[in-house]
Amino acid sequence: MFFVVHAQAPGLGARVEGVTDVVTGRGLARFLERLDLHGWQGEQRWADADRDLIVKARYESGGQVGLTWVLRPWRSVFGGWDVGVTAWLEAGAAKDGVAAQFHDFLTAEGFPV
Template sequence: MSIRLHDRSFPDEYGICFAVEARAQGLHAELPGTEMWVWDEAWLPDFISQLAADYRGWADERTWQANHLTVRATFHSGGHVALTWQLQPWVSRSDAWQASITTWLEGGEQMSNLAADLREFLPNPGPTK
């Protein structure tokens, strides 16, 4: 089971575009054209960094969303974090589909490493809000 972000591009100085691929047994879903903009509520690397900083845990589900990608995080016993990645290319079409997979990481170091990898792949392209 895996999530892969790839095909990064910069449409202008305020945004970043990338594709997301989800793979699991019997599943291969691709979401091209995922966009993040500097004025979005939260940058994905910042969201993951905050989860890593809270390695002792939290009570409720935390959610990050941009365009057609949603990431939900829940903290579990033993210091493990479940990240559910939901891909949904259309929200209003009758033939719309969505796919989600859950990846598990240890809170703290594994989450910090993921945040660093995301920050390298998804640098904030413009001035901060």
């Protein structure tokens, strides 16, 4: 299974195609699910097999989790570039909801879990 990651804002459009989660099953969803509600020190990271997509998680006081989605296509014919977008979530229900959505998205009939 391959998927596309697209980041868009006024004056910015970044897209990475062929991102895969096959090597680790639903690794991205599991990574998000394992982020501790009670916080942690430093940064936790997940990357797809080709490192085209990197997700960095940072816990801030007040129960906020910053998820930075870094798109970095190594196969670009135009040279290297990357773009990062940070989304802030509540460490509890909001983070769990995102993890559940990724579980649903990355589950396909016949797809190995």
